[in-house]
Amino acid sequence: MQASQKFSSPALRTDRLNLYYGSFRALKQVDFQVHKNCITALIGPSGCGKSTLLRCFNRMNDLVEGVRIEGGIFVNEVPMENYDIIDLRRKVGMVFQRPNPFPFSVYENLTYGLHIHGVRGNRAEIVERCLRAVGVWDDIKDKLKKPALSLSDEMKQRLCIARLLTIEPRIILLDEPCSALDPIATMRVEELMIELKKEYTILIVTHNMQQAARVSDYAGFMLLGELMEFGLTGQIFTSPKHEKTEEYITGRFG
Numbered sequence: 001m002q003a004s005q006k007f008s009s010p011a012l013r014t015d016r017l018n019l020y021y022g023s024f025r026a027l028k029q030v031d032f033q034v035h036k037n038c039i040t041a042l043i044g045p046s047g048c049g050k051s052t053l054l055r056c057f058n059r060m061n062d063l064v065e066g067v068r069i070e071g072g073i074f075v076n077e078v079p080m081e082n083y084d085i086i087d088l089r090r091k092v093g094m095v096f097q098r099p100n101p102f103p104f105s106v107y108e109n110l111t112y113g114l115h116i117h118g119v120r121g122n123r124a125e126i127v128e129r130c131l132r133a134v135g136v137w138d139d140i141k142d143k144l145k146k147p148a149l150s151l152s153d154e155m156k157q158r159l160c161i162a163r164l165l166t167i168e169p170r171i172i173l174l175d176e177p178c179s180a181l182d183p184i185a186t187m188r189v190e191e192l193m194i195e196l197k198k199e200y201t202i203l204i205v206t207h208n209m210q211q212a213a214r215v216s217d218y219a220g221f222m223l224l225g226e227l228m229e230f231g232l233t234g235q236i237f238t239s240p241k242h243e244k245t246e247e248y249i250t251g252r253f254g
Contacts (some may be wrong), residue, residue, distance in 0.1 A: 011036045011171050011201040012057050012092075015072035019052060022066045026052050028225040029071075034171075034218075039193060039202045041216035041233065043209055044248065048222040050205045054173050057203070058092040059085055075171070090117050093169035097176040099156030101148035101163075106140060109148045109159060113167045130162040134192055154185035158192070172196065174204040178211065190215050209249055213237050221245045 012034035019027040027049050034040045042050040055061045056073055059080070073080040075092060083091075102109050110127045113119070119126070127144070131137040136158050140151075148159055157177060164172065174193070178186040186208075193202060193215050206212050212219055213233060220230040221242070229242040240246045247253055 009036065009077065010034055010074075011076060012203065013072075013074040013077070014053075014056070015074070017053075017056065017071035017073060018069070019049075019056065019061065020066075020068040020070075021064065026225050027056075030225075030227050032220065032227055032230065034201060034203050036201050037197055037199075038217040039197050039204060039215050040218045040220070041212035042203070042205045042220050042222060043207075043212050044222035045253070046207070049225040050220075050222045051175055052225075053222070053227075054175055054203060054205050055094075057171070057173060058089050058094055060094065086117070090167050091169055092171045092173060093164040093167065094173040094175065095157070095160050095164060095177050098180045099153055099160050101151070101156050101159055103147070103149060105145050106148050106151070106159060107144040109163050110166055113163060117167050119167055126166055130165040133165055133196070134158045134162045135188075135195075136162070152185075153180050154182075154188065157181065157185075157189060161192070161196075169200065171201045171203070174202060176205055176207065178206075178208070186211070209237075221248060223248070 010033040014030050014032045017027055017030040018025060030053060042053060044050050052061065057075065061067045075083065075088065102112060107127060110130060111123050114123060114126065128137060131140060136155060140155065148156065151159060178189050181189065190211060196202065216233045218231065219233040219236040221228050221236065223244055229236060229240060229245045236245065237249055240249065
């Protein structure tokens with residue numbers, strides 16, 4: 001890995017991280033940092049390990065049989081093994097590739113996490129605050145009792161982000177959050193990400209290099225389980241240091 005600068009007090013960090021699916025090594029000696037209140041993008045071809053790395057930070061890989069991890073994973077410089085998994089997933093929330101609202105009403109989607117995590121406060125106020133944060137309160141305030149599954153794909157994804165915000169995470173993991181959206185909806189979600197980084201740290205996996213260039217402050221290029229290069233997004237896209245990075249971003253493979 002080549003890095004353009006050193007970070008202080010990272011929100012997320014790995015130290016010589018290896019991850020195995022059985023005997024297959026999916027991540028290889030990954031040293032990686034995510035800076036607070038920034039958007040960091042992971043790019044690379046399918047199967048390069050970027051989603052696997054993302055899922056390390058809230059232990060989603062624990063759900064996969066045969067997974068074994070070596071090396072260190074740190075959240076706010078605390079070793080991950082020191083966290084209770086429920087507390088970890090409250091601090092480090094995740095939005096998936098396809099919108100996945102629960103088969104409840106819009107309102108119940110937003111209050112479900114409050115009940116599970118024991119969040120106190122006026123629920124109606126929390127619901128309104130989080131829907132305003134993702135820019136849909138005016139569009140959805142009269143539809144709170146309607147099934148969440150009846151919403152458009154864009155509104156479903158915004159609802160999923162709002163649902164995450166109700167439990168007050170500090171870090172948001174986004175796994176291809178715009179892959180199911182049209183270009184206009186994608187643009188709106190990108191604008192939302194830029195707004196959210198004022199309050200949250202965001203790590204996004206994307207196949208869309210233009211999206212990474214538009215929204216991220218830092219970018220990492222992965223290939224065959226290795227973090228080949230990491231640095232400021234502008235540097236990665238205009239003057240990459242690694243030959244493979246340049247080949248990927250110029251479309252010579254991928």
